[in-house]
Amino acid sequence: MGFSQTMDDMELTRVYIPGPLIVGAGPSGLAIAACLRKRGVPFVILEKENCLASLWRLKSYDSLKLHLPKNFCQLPHFPFPNHFPKYPSKEQFIAYLDSYAKHFSIRPMFGYEVKTAEYKATSDGYGLWRVVANRTKFVSRWVVVATGDNAAPVLPEFDGLEVFGGKVMHSSEYKNGGEFRGRKVLVVGCGNSGMEISLNLCHNGARVSLVVRDKLHILPRDILGRSSFAIAVGLLKLFPLRFVDWLLIVYSRMTLGDTSRVGIVRPKDGPLKLKGKTGKTPVLDVGSLSKIKSGQIKVVGEIQRFTSCHVEFIDGKVEEFDSVILATGYTSNVASWLKEESFSGQEQGNNTKSSWISNMKGKNGIYSIGFTGQGLFGASNDAERVAEDIGRQLNSYRKHLSSKINPYM
Template sequence: MNYLQEIEGKLVHDKLTEGGGCGGGGGGGGDTTTRIRRIWVRGPIIVGAGPSGLAAAACLKEKGIPSLILERANCIASLWQLKTYDRLRLHLPKQFCQLPLMPFPSNFPTYPTKQHFLDYLKAYSNRFDLKPIFNMKVESARFDHRSGLWQVKASTTTAAATPGAGLDKKSTNNHDDGRTEMVITTTTEYVSQWLIVATGENAEESVPEIEGIESFGGPIVHTSSYKSGEIFSGKNVLVIGCGNSGMEVCLDLCNYNARPSLVVHVLPQEMLGSSTFGLSMWLLKWLPVWLVDRFLLLMSRLLLGDTSKLGLTRPELGPLQLKSISGKTPVLDVGTLAKIKTGEIKVCKAIKRLSLHAAEFIDGKVETFDAIILATGYKSNVMTWLKETKMFNEKNGMPRKGTPNGWKGELGLYAVGFTQRGLLGASADATRIAQDIYDNCWNPHHHHNHSNTHNSVPFNSNPIIYYSSTNNHPTPPTPPHIN
């Protein structure tokens, strides 16, 4: 029996129980079961099944490297499937939004709709046979220097109907028919030589701190919960946020006869017959950023006019420099500017404070509103679970190294989806990560020695090969060096 067969022969299927198991003593009153199991993963562990995670997994698979994707939601691309509005479409041409190894279908429009993009992602996942583990929330990930492996703890919660007698009502769900749901939390510790953080820069809603926001009497909705403007028909709606989502939500509100207000700076979606983004990328091949910015601002003024007359003041930096320094994406006009010119969308100054049904702005004006929509974007949540601060900034959860060098950390840690350059940047990083792992660790023809347990063995089958059968924290067996 060779080494791998011996390891595979150690697979066990016993579920471990910690914390007293199902029972709460002799009375049978326990209602929460926590099961712990530990699994050694042959290839990289990928946290996040959004476009970035899928791209990383596909690039790895193309090189014969298996991976394990952990996803907290019940589907791939949960941000797109569960937290986007109905009229959403890509603001960039499809060639700048496709993932590695698979272009968009030729019959898709230049600017694919939300449904087009979701269909593409599902087809992408099917093509590369990507099967994330859903409903698995990563609680923590840390590098264990003793074993030389990443330890990723994730949990999933299920509810099982049980007879109602003897169960603690404080932590059970009681039904009218007498049934009680027992909550079962299964915690799994995955261990691997590599960890790929693919939760991206849009993992959690970003909610601003505004004086008086808790006293506002109407609904306050983040765009992650906004579907359409139908429920806001006939209402005064304040849209807080100056990005593409805010612009498009305002346009959608107008289409449902709502009266929106916002603050924003815009660029035309297309210039000289090409997308503004595509033209920018082409110009950057020959010209410095500051000169391309100056050109974009000049063309914007020619095409859109003097937007300052509409209350839209431009930042001092050009759109490309602003994106590079602050991460703020330039706003591309998709028809909202025309509504601003006709007065259907009101432009307001920055908010000073909110009250019961009104907002006071920094210019002293006070306006009444029935509802508020927070188009304030998203943020990274990496620092809530990754116990590592060398690669990621503790304040914003972004890689400390700027693009294009933020994808690789130390000790087998990688990041994808943090370039602040959208899907194009994520695709580039996914390709780099797969190549790096293959060249340095996986290629059977590349004799690469690692210290301690960072060894090189080309596995090609199911990545899950080891279960612990003890309640301790064992060090999984380590493959030998290839000699």
């Protein structure tokens, strides 16, 4: 039993893994690794970068803090230190992840970028995955996709952007506003990152304009000293979603005012309903809105096109900018390497999801962590459930293997 070998196969070093192969060493990958370790299930983690949590460590801005309280962001079986603030900073969260990996003896294989992952059925009905990274072919019964929705920057196309003479960067390259002091900067994207980068630019003396092309909800991060998220979670246990949405909007209007007066119109659907329907997260305000109201951050509309030094907007206005920061988010890259039936026929890099990836478990021993749109809190819950399921299967699989002689050759 086994795979037929091609010439390319014979040139690869072949490694059999008795447990699951985890792709990605960010928070999701660490969470599932710890849950497997607690159950005595062996695993291997492949990480394309040379560090843990590369998105946080290498591609996030310096002023970033967790958007939710630490008790909603801690990973399984290892709480945050008591002395950490309610909303830990980027540096504190990275330190926490380093301590997490050390505590559970998690040692990823760094510098291994997965090129393909393909399932092959075997005569006994179990089947195995072949995962190629670098010049190594890893063979495993299970694969856990823990790369998340933030594996690759989204770079939208704008007419004329290629001739724009100013500096253009994605938010993944932005660290702080020091280099933009005194410059006129256009931030494209009004999610939490776009809002917070605009605020940081403003604090560093830049002249900031923020593109707001869609309707969006802005909520206070805290309500009467408690997290808006925590309050919403508690209320949903007692009241219907529509009522909780109504309460959030009423309180937001009382504390933040009518945002439509500064060019930010709320959607018809409430923030929780919209999150459930589209995955769009409401902005949790940490000070950006006051700068918008004071005119220190200027709200502008949709972009028509770029010229060598100007930006033309749909409403006919034309402005000159020195720099453009694309806070346009990230996308998954799973479809580019996972050779799985529900991805067949898609273009490489397409972000279209199959149903299994949003529900943690697919067929043939494939799992996902961190794709359910519930952030770190959801990834931790996913990790516990996936580890339990794999542990149960492994016990059955070991019984099957005990009756075979050298079944992997």
